[in-house]
Amino acid sequence: xxxxxxxxxxxxxxxxxPLSTKAEPKQFLNLSGRDILVNETIDRQRGLMDRKDIFIxxxxxxxxxxxxxxxxxxxxxxxxxxxxxxxxxxxxxxxAMEILKKYGDGVMCIFxxxxxxRDEKEYTRVxxxxxxxAEETDALVTVGIRPTxxxxxxxxxxxxxxxxKPWRRVEEFVEKPDLETAKAYVEAGRYSWNSGMFIWRAxxxxxxxxxxxxxxxxxxxxxxxxxxxxxxxxxxxxxYPRIPKISVDYGIMERAKGVLMxxxxxGWSDVGSWDTLDAVRRRDRxxxxxxxxxxxxxxxxxxxxxxxxxxxxxxxEDLVIVEGKSAILVCxxxxxxxxxxxxxxxxxxxxxxxx
Amino acid sequence: xxxxxxxxxxxxxxxxxPLSTKAEPKQFLNLSGRDILVNETIDRQRGLMDRKDIFIxxxxxxxxxxxxxxxxxxxxxxxxxxxxxxxxxxxxxxxAMEILKKYGDGVMCIFxxxxxxRDEKEYTRVxxxxxxxAEETDALVTVGIRPTxxxxxxxxxxxxxxxxKPWRRVEEFVEKPDLETAKAYVEAGRYSWNSGMFIWRAxxxxxxxxxxxxxxxxxxxxxxxxxxxxxxxxxxxxxYPRIPKISVDYGIMERAKGVLMxxxxxGWSDVGSWDTLDAVRRRDRxxxxxxxxxxxxxxxxxxxxxxxxxxxxxxxEDLVIVEGKSAILVCxxxxxxxxxxxxxxxxxxxxxxxx
Numbered sequence: 001x002x003x004x005x006x007x008x009x010x011x012x013x014x015x016x017x018p019l020s021t022k023a024e025p026k027q028f029l030n031l032s033g034r035d036i037l038v039n040e041t042i043d044r045q046r047g048l049m050d051r052k053d054i055f056i057x058x059x060x061x062x063x064x065x066x067x068x069x070x071x072x073x074x075x076x077x078x079x080x081x082x083x084x085x086x087x088x089x090x091x092x093x094x095x096a097m098e099i100l101k102k103y104g105d106g107v108m109c110i111f112x113x114x115x116x117x118r119d120e121k122e123y124t125r126v127x128x129x130x131x132x133x134a135e136e137t138d139a140l141v142t143v144g145i146r147p148t149x150x151x152x153x154x155x156x157x158x159x160x161x162x163x164x165k166p167w168r169r170v171e172e173f174v175e176k177p178d179l180e181t182a183k184a185y186v187e188a189g190r191y192s193w194n195s196g197m198f199i200w201r202a203x204x205x206x207x208x209x210x211x212x213x214x215x216x217x218x219x220x221x222x223x224x225x226x227x228x229x230x231x232x233x234x235x236x237x238x239x240y241p242r243i244p245k246i247s248v249d250y251g252i253m254e255r256a257k258g259v260l261m262x263x264x265x266x267g268w269s270d271v272g273s274w275d276t277l278d279a280v281r282r283r284d285r286x287x288x289x290x291x292x293x294x295x296x297x298x299x300x301x302x303x304x305x306x307x308x309x310x311x312x313x314x315x316x317e318d319l320v321i322v323e324g325k326s327a328i329l330v331c332x333x334x335x336x337x338x339x340x341x342x343x344x345x346x347x348x349x350x351x352x353x354x355x
Numbered sequence: 356x357x358x359x360x361x362x363x364x365x366x367x368x369x370x371x372x373p374l375s376t377k378a379e380p381k382q383f384l385n386l387s388g389r390d391i392l393v394n395e396t397i398d399r400q401r402g403l404m405d406r407k408d409i410f411i412x413x414x415x416x417x418x419x420x421x422x423x424x425x426x427x428x429x430x431x432x433x434x435x436x437x438x439x440x441x442x443x444x445x446x447x448x449x450x451a452m453e454i455l456k457k458y459g460d461g462v463m464c465i466f467x468x469x470x471x472x473r474d475e476k477e478y479t480r481v482x483x484x485x486x487x488x489a490e491e492t493d494a495l496v497t498v499g500i501r502p503t504x505x506x507x508x509x510x511x512x513x514x515x516x517x518x519x520k521p522w523r524r525v526e527e528f529v530e531k532p533d534l535e536t537a538k539a540y541v542e543a544g545r546y547s548w549n550s551g552m553f554i555w556r557a558x559x560x561x562x563x564x565x566x567x568x569x570x571x572x573x574x575x576x577x578x579x580x581x582x583x584x585x586x587x588x589x590x591x592x593x594x595y596p597r598i599p600k601i602s603v604d605y606g607i608m609e610r611a612k613g614v615l616m617x618x619x620x621x622g623w624s625d626v627g628s629w630d631t632l633d634a635v636r637r638r639d640r641x642x643x644x645x646x647x648x649x650x651x652x653x654x655x656x657x658x659x660x661x662x663x664x665x666x667x668x669x670x671x672e673d674l675v676i677v678e679g680k681s682a683i684l685v686c687x688x689x690x691x692x693x694x695x696x697x698x699x700x701x702x703x704x705x706x707x708x709x710x
Contacts, residue, residue: 018667293709295697309678310709312373312697314686316674321685323664330676330685331669342650342667354648354665 001135002106004202005045005054006095009038009066009113010085014343014355015273018324019305022355025062027113028069031271032280033291038066038113042073047124048109048131055080055098056113057091084241088196088248089216093209094240096202097224107134108205110198116279118267126264129166130199139260140208140253141167141199144192146265150182153272155194155249159261170259173249192263195270198248205252213251219243274303274320274329275336292323303333327354356490357461359557360400360409361450364393364421364468365440369698369710370628373679374660377710380417382468383424386626387635388646393421393468397428402479403464403486410435410453411468412446439596443551443603444571448564449595451557452579462489463560465553471634473622481619484521485554494615495563495608496522496554499547501620505537508627510549510604514616525614528604547618550625553603560607568606574598629658629675629684630691647678658688682709 009027020026027038034040042054055078058066063081070079080098082091092110099108109127117123126143134141144157155176159168173194177185185191198205209217219239226235253259269279281289288299292306299313307323320336322329331338346354364382375381382393389395397409410433413421418436425434435453437446447465454463464482472478481498489496499512510531514523528549532540540546553560564572574594581590608614624634636644643654647661654668662678675691677684686693701709 018665295700295709297693297696297700306683310373310682310701310706312682312684312686314684314693314697315690316685316687319671319685321683323683327665327667328661328676328678328683329667329669330671330674331667332671335670338652338669341652342669345650345652346665351665354650 001201002053002104003049003131004099004103004106004108005042005049006092006099006108006110007038007041007054007056007113008088008091008110009056009058009062010082010091011112011114015339017339017343017355018327018329019307019322021324021326022352023065024325027058028065031277031291032116036069037271038070039073041111041113041115042070044117044120044123045109047120048127052078053103053106054078055095057082057095059085081236082240083237086240086243087245089209089213089246089251090219090240090243092198092205092248093216093220093243094223094236096205096209097220098227100202100206101224101227105201105203107131108198108200108202112196112270114271115195116267116269116271118269118279120266122266123264123268126262126266127197127199130197130262133167133260133262134199134201134204137260138201138204139258140204140256141260141262142170142253143195143197143199143264144168144261145195145268146263147186147191147193150179150186151193152176152179152182154270156182156185156191157194157261158191159263160190162260167260167262170253170261173254192261193268194249195264195268196249198253208252208256212255213244213246215244216246216251273336273339274322275333277303301333303336356556357408357459358404358486359454359458359461359463360397360404361447361454361463361465362393362396362409362411362468363443363446363465364411364413364417365437365446366467366469370694372694372698372710373682373684374662374677376679376681377707378420379680382413383420386632386646387471391424392626393425394428396466396468396470397425399472399475399478400464402475403482407433408458408461409433410450412437412450414440436591437595438592441595441598442600444564444568444601444606445574445595445598447553447560447603448568448571448575448598449578449591451560451564452575453582455557455561456579456582460556460558462486463553463555463557467551467625469626470550471622471624471626473624473634475621477621478619478623481617481621482552482554485552485617488522488615488617489554489556489559492615493556493559494613495559495611496615496617497525497608498550498552498554498619499523499616500550500623501618502541502546502548505534505541506548507531507534507537509625511537511540511546512549512616513546514618515545517615522615522617525616528609547616548623549604550619550623551604553608563607563611567610568599568601570599571601571606628691628694629677630688632658656688658691 057080060081156174158172222239226232287301290304293310295312297314300317303320305322318333412435415436511529513527577594581587642656645659648665650667652669655672658675660677673688
């Protein structure tokens with residue numbers, strides 16, 4: 001059975017503002033100094049599937065840019081353009097329908113465009129197990145991440161070993177916990193982070209859509225009928241914006257029976273904000289992560305991303321300093337989450353030229 | 356007797372890097388939000404002399420820019436171009452010779468291009484007294500500033516009252532003191548800050564040059580002979596770079612007898628670095644001084660000068676954040692003096708495109 005890759009790259013990416021902007025969201029950032037995030041995600045699949053079997057689902061407004069940035073890696077007609085952001089159920093359903101109708105059933109490996117993975121070899125091994133599980137059992141399969149600290153930023157999956165099998169059986173998906181609960185989860189040892197990686201057959205997930213999300217499925221069916229016809233884009237533009245907004249986690253994973261999980265321990269990180277770059281970059285001897293043209297005099301434990309200008313940081317500690325195309329950010333590392341506030345303020349004040 | 360203004364504007368201006376650069380030194384900065392420093396200095400003289408009697412001495416490399424920036428205020432041929440920086444004695448001697456030879460003797464009021472004065476009315480009153488003193492007595496006159504705090508950044512002048520006269524008699528010029536000494540000076544009450552403002556007749560200062568700095572005077576005489584002839588610029592280019600490098604303070608003021616001083620208390624500040632902008636700008640309620648497009652979320656007691664980009668400062672305190680044309684500076688206000696280190700490092704490393 002064929003293995004497909006589906007990269008979800010619809011994010012607005014304000015958490016890395018001002019480097020990420022509406023025009024250049026996070027998936028197009030080169031945070032690691034090697035390549036942009038989406039291309040690193042594509043290249044990471046080399047042990048799992050053929051490049052020509054990778055699809056990217058993204059906003060229609062970013063589809064051209066995505067095609068340009070991934071040219072030579074991903075087929076242009078494998079970039080699926082969403083006319084509106086309708087959350088992950090719509091996104092995955094659309095990809096499943098496209099694959100089933102145009103390319104034939106197969107195992108879809110679904111992941112976000114913007115995670116980092118340190119140990120690619122182990123990642124490949126675990127994902128192959130997951131693909132095999134999906135093929136063998138026709139179940140919904142996910143990859144949970146063995147927690148390295150009591151994170152309050154991720155959802156968790158409680159699972160139980162299945163004797164004689166490489167996979168575990170999912171008992172419950174749980175929401176992002178508070179710190180006390182997160183500590184208890186990590187100690188209990190039966191909880192993994194929900195990484196948002198899913199592995200299943202296109203035909204299987206569509207069956208679950210029909211059963212658990214019939215309203216979404218009705219829209220997907222309309223789209224499915226139009227796929228490959230001259231009216232395809234027209235129908236997608238009409239129907240897609242009406243798909244109920246619901247996440248695949250909430251709509252399907254939390255409600256489906258018999259979900260399987262492979263646990264992965266391969267240095268996964270969703271690199272969600274300026275304070276989580278350790279997964280991506282080495283610190284210098286003074287604890288700084290820096291990129292671009294910088295001049296650091298007694299700067300310690302800072303995150304500094306320069307752009308066209310030199311950034312001179314003198315005598316500062318624990319600061320994020322970032323130069324974007326139209327804005328400069330300075331904030332303590334511990335307040336990196338407040339970038340969202342800045343973005344919201346600018347939106348409210350209509351200063352869109354800074355976003 | 357005619358009153359002339361002589362503005363010394365030869366500074367390299369690295370202390371306001373990266374806003375000030377080699378190409379745009381401090382005198383061209385608009386720190387106050389009203390006008391560039393040199394124009395504010397020119398306009399401040401309105402109660403003292405005619406604009407057409409103001410001269411500016413500056414580097415030859417900046418003369419064109421100076422003429423452009425002061426156009427409409429200062430006559431183009433009143434911009435005196437130094438082929439090399441030879442310290443203040445050369446600068447003042449050249450201006451005195453130019454005035455005496457081309458425009459006739461008169462009282463020269465000499466000041467730097469880059470000081471701020473809060474109370475222009477009081478400034479005008481004190482300067483008029485100083486001009487009168489120079490006319491009446493033919494002495495060297497300076498204006499000392501009544502200290503508002505024990506500064507270690509200025510030299511001091513010890514003086515004694517002269518009964519029945521508006522001026523005081525200078526006893527001694529003293530170097531920049533350490534903090535203990537500065538405190539003692541301020542308590543003693545007989546010490547004023549040396550502001551570098553001088554008032555004297557062109558003919559008088561040239562007489563002092565002849566007596567106290569004969570080597571400098573010999574060069575000035577050669578230049579004086581050439582002034583107004585077709586070979587003028589040629590001679591200046593040959594002779595000027597050979598003038599001994601010495602300050603007027605060290606070469607003349609500290610050695611001359613009978614120097615008079617008017618004490619001024621008009622909110623003078625030399626605005627020497629990013630931590631001394633209170634003389635120039637009001638702080639907001641959170642204690643920030645900001646200019647340009649900024650977004651301040653819980654920023655306190657910061658100095659923020661934006662350029663073309665938005666500066667978003669979140670949760671930071673006591674920081675200087677400045678965007679220049681080719682560099683961005685972030686440092687604690689208390690370490691503003693270290694800008695010099697950054698500039699020196701860039702010079703040493705040959706990164707002149709950042710200066």
